[in-house]
Amino acid sequence: MIGDAAAFSKIGARQANEDSHAFWWAGDTFFAAVADGLGGMGGGDHASSYVVDFMKTHAVRPDLGAAELVGLVRESHRGLLALQQRSIEDRSMATTLVVMAMRGDELVAAHCGDSRLYVVTREHVEQLTEDHSEAQRLFNEGRLSETELASYPRKNILESALGIPGQPAVQEIRRAVTAGDWLVLATDGAYGVLEPRDLLDVARNSREPGQFSAACLARIEARGPRDNYTMIVARAGGNRLLRGFQRAFARKATGLRAASAARPSGHRLLDPSTNTQVFRGAVNAARGSRPARHVATA
Numbered sequence: 001m002i003g004d005a006a007a008f009s010k011i012g013a014r015q016a017n018e019d020s021h022a023f024w025w026a027g028d029t030f031f032a033a034v035a036d037g038l039g040g041m042g043g044g045d046h047a048s049s050y051v052v053d054f055m056k057t058h059a060v061r062p063d064l065g066a067a068e069l070v071g072l073v074r075e076s077h078r079g080l081l082a083l084q085q086r087s088i089e090d091r092s093m094a095t096t097l098v099v100m101a102m103r104g105d106e107l108v109a110a111h112c113g114d115s116r117l118y119v120v121t122r123e124h125v126e127q128l129t130e131d132h133s134e135a136q137r138l139f140n141e142g143r144l145s146e147t148e149l150a151s152y153p154r155k156n157i158l159e160s161a162l163g164i165p166g167q168p169a170v171q172e173i174r175r176a177v178t179a180g181d182w183l184v185l186a187t188d189g190a191y192g193v194l195e196p197r198d199l200l201d202v203a204r205n206s207r208e209p210g211q212f213s214a215a216c217l218a219r220i221e222a223r224g225p226r227d228n229y230t231m232i233v234a235r236a237g238g239n240r241l242l243r244g245f246q247r248a249f250a251r252k253a254t255g256l257r258a259a260s261a262a263r264p265s266g267h268r269l270l271d272p273s274t275n276t277q278v279f280r281g282a283v284n285a286a287r288g289s290r291p292a293r294h295v296a297t298a
Contacts, residue, residue: 001028001030001102001103001104001236001237002025002030002102002183002234002235002236003235003237004208004209004210004234004235005023005030005032005209005232005233005234006208006209006210006212006213006214006232006233006234007021007023007213007230007231007232007233008213008217008229008230008231009021009228009229009230009231010217010220010221010225010228010229010230011228012189012225012226012227012228012229013224013225013226013227014039014227014228016045017045017228018036018037018038018039018044018045018048018228019034019035019036019037019048019187019189019228019229019230020034020035020037020045020048020049020051020052020053020230021033021034021035021052021185021230021232022052022053022055022056023232023234024056026059026060026061026062026064027062028062028103028104029061029062029063029064029101029102029103030101030102030103030234031055031056031059031099031100031101032099032100032183032185032232032234033051033052033055033056033059033097033098033099033100033185034052034097034098034115034185034186034187034230034231034232035047035048035049035051035052035095035096035097035098035115035187036048036095036096036113036114036115036187036188036189036228036230037093037094037095038093038094038095038096038158038161038163041092041093041094041163042089042090042091042092042093043087043089043090043091043092043093044093044094044095046083046090046093047080047090047093047094047095047162047163048095048096048097050076050079050080050083050095051073051076051079051080051095051097051162052097054072054075054076054079055072055073055076055097055099058072058075059072059099059101062103063103064101064108065108066108066109066110066172066173066174067172069099069100069101069108069109069110069172070110070170070172072099072110073097073099073110073112073162073170074167074168074170076097076162077112077162077163077167077168080093080094080095080162080163081163084163092163093163094161094162094163094164095113095161095162095163096112096113096114096115096158096161096162096187097110097111097112097113097115097162098110098111098112098113098115098116098117098129098185099111100117100173100183100185102177102183102234102236105176105177105178105179105236106174106175106176106177107119107173107174107175107176107177107183107236108173108174108175109128109129109172109173109175110170110171110172110173111129111130111170111171111173112132112160112161112162112168112169112170112171113131113132113158113160113161113162114131114132114133114136114158114188115129115185115186115187115188116128116129116131116184116185116186116188116191117129117173117183117184117185118182118183118184118185118186118191118199119175119177119181119182119183119184120181120182120183120184120199120200120203121178121180121181121182121203122200122203122204123200124200125196125199125200128173128175129171129173130171132158132159132160132161132168132169132171133155133156133157133158133159134154134157134158134159135149135152135154135155135157136149137159138152156188177236178236178237179236179237180235180236180237181235181236181237182199182203182206182212182233182234182235182236183233183234183235183236184199184212184231184232184233185231185232186229186230186231186232187227187228187229187230187231188227189225189226189227189228189229189230190216190220190225190229190230190231192227193219193220193223193225193229194216194219194220198216198219199216202215202216202219208235209233209234209235212233212235213231213233216231216233217231
């Protein structure tokens, strides 16, 4: 279960932000989606916002499975194709999309393009999505080494995206997660600036999604990002009801401290954030169309 989440989306050095993102709950199921409109195609911002809004409108059943998420992604693709016929400016609009749902200890997701979904623990980073790019295909074919893949000059060339002619490739993902695992969705403007080691370091020094998100944002901005950059961060094992009580208690505690600041007191209010137990356990093997990729290990 996800109790809380945090996100950021910034324009970077571009003239417009063509990334879109959202996270929401349906009962105890947590959903999140990140999309990156293709620059140079025209209407990238419209494409990314359309598919994210489509997911937020249609992915609302708590028991939604991976295959159903894939079906919704394909529906959003058909919706984009229909919209292209209504506007000359948007006739070639296209976008990436990664969307996930988590209920209990099960994570399901669907993915098209090169936006990514990671699971981060204190020991390692796993990339659950596989880029639908020229570079990734050449690597899979053995024509690029891992070092060459990292520096490949055409990494931005996608071979599948929503809104392109024909049927896009959509990856289906199923995975068990452990309480304490971090879930990170990011566009290439974010993960292209951060190293996997950055995610490990941030995970080891964060307790809440807001801390993790803020630390990643600070590192990205310190390195001069050239693209839009978007990230959603959540942590497995949270409790929405508990978090609601903690926030209400924290607000009440702040008011009481302000009211009693003028007189000494021998009593101190408990900070609920220090009373949160953090669980950590072994990560189960990924299950899906392709194995998860370990991109960093302590």
